[in-house]
Amino acid sequence: MLEKLRHFLSGKTLFVVVGLLAIPFVFLGNSTVGSIFTNYGTVNGLEVTQTDIQSASGQIERQYQSIFGDEFTIDQIDAEQFVRLLENQIIGQKIIQSAARSNGLEISVDDAKREIIKFDDFKDTDNKFSEAIFEATIRGAGLLPEEYIDLVQNSLSANNIIDTVNNANIIIDQERIDFIRAMETKRDIKFIKADLNEISDQQDASLIEAEEYYNNNQLVFLSEEKRQFKFIELKQSTLQSDIQINDADILASYEDYVAQSKENIQKRISHIMLEKENFDDVDQAIAILEETKSKILAGELSFDKAVESLSQDDASIDLFGDLGFSSGDAFPEEFELALLEMEVGSISNVIELEDTIHIIKFTELLSDELLSYEEMTDSLRKELLDLETADRVDELLANVEDQILSGASLANLELVLSSPSLTTEPIEQASLQEVFDGFDNISAFYSNNFQPGDIEVVEQDDGFVVIELTEIVNPQIELFENVVEKALAEVRTTKSLVELNKVDEYAESVLKNDSDQSLPIGFNVETFKEITRNSSIVSSDVLEKVFSLQVGEYFNISSFDGSKYWVFILEENEPSEFDINEKSELYGEYFEQFNNQRNSFLFDQKLRENLKVNIKNLSPTES
Known part of the structure; x- marks a missing residue:
């Protein structure tokens, strides 16, 4: 349902609700917003x-973790931003709940309880609903049972409204045809493209002009904020030189390796089984298996043939009695004990279980290659060294963090x-990565929350770094002699814009009338034929404009690809009915996605009509 829902409903409102539908467990956050006595207001009454606050907090945290990893917590979100996210999340959840209620799609409390009883998470070993397990699980998640029932009721009600909209999503054939026609319509265009870099390179710029520009536009030459740091970098490799691994430790590790290798042994067996209930006398069944074993050992009968003619285990007959592998605990205990005395290819004595009688054949042994102590010494030494080093790094890291909390200085x-x-x-923020390779959150060291004297610890794969901010160098106007090249480039750019304005005056005439007007260097006339909305030969913003106007119209646009275009739309060719039918299957999924997104947007807009929001007291409390 959720995957279907994600494809069908991609509007803002429905996005925030998707997580609410993940029952039986609602993702609860550890928000420090308010308390159980706080009045948070209403949404649509x-x-x-x-x-609701806890559920919304959990959804926000989960969404961020899907991007930044499971270690992310909501504490890392700026307080004001978190409040905005929290409000949007709550509004999204409540308007779906409101829509379900107003349209008679809200399920009853009893229906919610019936669904909860079905959840495997609340069943005992007999596969029956356990109220004790239910209460312990829900209270352990920070909820009262009544609150959880209410959440499930809301979640299932949301399912109802979304299913209703989903089922009402009717695709009209004519809409599909019109969509394919629009996507397959081709247009011819003639255009002038201005390469701003090439035009700028053609412009002259003197030092006098550069200095004049510098004096008149000094904010352009404002430097980036710089920060100075002191740091201590601790790497595992630094500690390893002081760590000695003795031979006794290596020997103990090798013995563990040998024991583990033995545990990794996998034994495969086949069996012949007789059901006791099919015999008047158990001894009769035992005698049959003993006789069968004797014939197999004498070469009169193969084990596979014996399985086919004798075994009463329908599940394994076609596999010639094969039961697969066990590392010592997959087979019945009686089988495992028998295997201890067997070799590959041997057949057991008759084994009697509660309802069945068997003989088993040891068919295959899988085991790791056991290396000698001498072969393993170097790798075990390195492994022990790495483990000891990692332990020391963890100890030092914990000590450093405690010291920082106690107010210790970097000294x-x-x-x-x-x-x-x-x-x-x-150094500027962009250069910090060059100093501290592998840092994920560089911006945190340049935020207003990190001030001179503050100390942070950053964990790395091979150790950690302790960083103190010592100085902030505020942005300042750079000296002219340090920015001469930048000033010259700005002068050239300014002059190139003048050239663009000149071409504005006659570009339309050049395109429509094939004027003989010559174009400066950096301006090129081109003609593209049969471009579509999906063409990649020009930027998407130019294409959007080409297909939003009529044939014979002219426009100019500064594109986000850094170029400027003057465009004349020459003609249009629509696809034939035959072409549309040929493309119908190709565009099927694409059109469905387009239609779903459009309907999702309309549904989202409809839900938000007459929205009444009176949310309050979402500011985080001090912890």
Whole structure:
């Protein structure tokens, strides 16, 4: 249902609700917003509860984790941004709930309970609903049972309204035909394209002009904020030189390796089975299997043939009795004990279980190649060294974090880590990655929340870095002698814009009348035939304009690809009915997606008509 829903409903409102439908468990967050006594207001007359806040917080956290990984928490979101996200999430959930209620699609509490009883998560070992498991699970998630029932009721009601809209999504054949016709319509265009870089390169610029531009546009030459850091970098490789791994540890590790290898042994068996209920006397069945074993060992009968003619295990007869592999716990205990005394190819004595009687054949042994102590010494030493180093890094990291919380300075931490600090030059944010390779959240060190004297620890794959901000160098107007080339480039760019304006005056005449007007260097006339809305030979914003106007119209546009275009639409060729029919299957999924997105948008707009929002008290509380 959810996958279908994602394809069908992609509007803002429906997006925030998708997570709510993931029952039996609602993703609850640890928001510090308010308490159970806080009045959060209403949406469309429906009360916003503390449970709504928790559910919405959990959905926001889950959405961010899908992008940034499971380690992400909502605490990393700016407080004001989080409040905006929280409000949007709550509104989305409540307007779906409101729509279900107003359209008579809300399910009853009893129906919600009936669904909950079906959830496997609340069943005992006898596959029956357990109220004790239910209560323990729900309370462990921070909810009262009544609150969880209410959430499931809302979730299933949301399913109802979404299913209703989904089922009403009727595709009219004429709409599909019109869509294919529009996508397959081809147009011919004639245009002038201006390459701004080439035009700029043709412009002269003197130092006098550059200095004049510099004096009149000094904000253009405002430097980036720079920051200076002191840091201590601790790598595992630094610690390893002081760690000694003795031979006793290596020997113990090798013994663990041998034991693990034995545990990894897989044994495969086949069997012949007789049902006790099919015999008046169990001894009769035992005698049959003993006689069968004797014939197999004497070469009078193959095990496979014996399975086909004798075994009463319908599930394994076609597999010649094969039961697969076990590492010591997959087969009945009686089989496993018998295998301890068997070799590959051997056949067991008769094995009696509660309802059946068997003989088994040990058919295959899978085991890891056991390397000698000498062969494993180097790799085990390295493994132990890495483990010991990682443990020491973790200990030091925990100590450093405790010291920082206690107000320790970077100088104190130098003593803790027995390592001197280094100092960077004042650097811009873009250059910080060059100093600290592998940092994921560079922007945090340039935020207003990170001020001189603040210390942070950044974990890395091979250690960690302790960083202190020592100085902020505010943006300032750079000296002219340091930005001469930039000033000259700006002068050339300004002059190139003048050239563009000149071409504006006669471009239409050149395109429509094949004027003999010569174009400056950097301006080129081209003709493209039979372009479609999907063509890649010009940028999408130009294509959108080409197909939004009529044949014979002219326009100019500064495209996001950095070029300027003057375009004349020459003619249009629509596809034939035959071509449309030929393309129908090709465009089927594409049109359905287009139609779904359009209907989703319309549904979202409809839901938000007369929306009444009175949400309050969402500002995070101090923790």
